[in-house]
Amino acid sequence: DSGVTQTPKHLITATGQRVTLRCSPRSGDLSVYWYQQSxxxxxxxxxxxxxxxxxxxxxxxxxxxAQQFPDLHSELNLSSLELGxxxxxxxxxxxxxxxxxxxxxxxxRLTVT
Amino acid sequence: xxxxxxxxEVTAVEGAIVQINCTYQTSGFYGLSxxxxxxxxxxxxxxYNALDGxxxxxxxxxxxxxxxxxxxxxxxxxxxxxxxxxxxxxRKEDSNYQLIWGAGTKLIIKP
Numbered sequence: 685d686s687g688v689t690q691t692p693k694h695l696i697t698a699t700g701q702r703v704t705l706r707c708s709p710r711s712g713d714l715s716v717y718w719y720q721q722s723x724x725x726x727x728x729x730x731x732x733x734x735x736x737x738x739x740x741x742x743x744x745x746x747x748x749x750a751q752q753f754p755d756l757h758s759e760l761n762l763s764s765l766e767l768g769x770x771x772x773x774x775x776x777x778x779x780x781x782x783x784x785x786x787x788x789x790x791x792x793r794l795t796v797t
Numbered sequence: 798x799x800x801x802x803x804x805x806e807v808t809a810v811e812g813a814i815v816q817i818n819c820t821y822q823t824s825g826f827y828g829l830s831x832x833x834x835x836x837x838x839x840x841x842x843x844x845y846n847a848l849d850g851x852x853x854x855x856x857x858x859x860x861x862x863x864x865x866x867x868x869x870x871x872x873x874x875x876x877x878x879x880x881x882x883x884x885x886x887x888r889k890e891d892s893n894y895q896l897i898w899g900a901g902t903k904l905i906i907k908p
Contacts, residue, residue, distance in 0.1 A: 686839070686841070726899075726901055727840065727884070727898050729895055729896065729898075732895060734894065740889075740892050742895065774840070781894055782893065783888060783893075783894055783896045784827070784830050784845045784847075784888070784896070785830065785842055785845050786830075786842060787842060788840045788841065790838075790839050
């Protein structure tokens, strides 16, 4: 158990819908990272927040957005969902802004039908 | 451009030793991280090498050579539970806040 929690564990929704994925970092960690992993693919970095501020952005679609709240939990919002958005979404956290040592949550498996 | 290259698959026998290599091309290199991911599971941090040399943590060791732009993960006394994918990662060239990931090496362990 890494100490990072993610909810929900599974999510099944229809195309065109909007969902929100939630992440709580390890106690004391100030950075949160979001990743997408499609079946048998590598990790695609989406976005990073450090202490409430966006610090890095990957190839995140305009339909996706995220934020980190004052209590340091983070939410990833996915809208106008497409079949291709079906994937595992991981949240990770680290103590400071440096990304070298990240601790991952169990992931949210999103299925878009 | 920046890249990390690792073999797609490595096969080894239970109880043996295996080395998973990672070569990188990047400027402004900080260090090399290693992560393990079991099928359907989350990545788990294994090690981070900022300096040249070998770092040992139990059955796993990680090595870095900055002059050769090369690192490896060494797994000893292989167990069936070590069957997983292993990823090397390094900071993105123009960002201190993002990792670039290798494509991963699938380690298959045979009894």
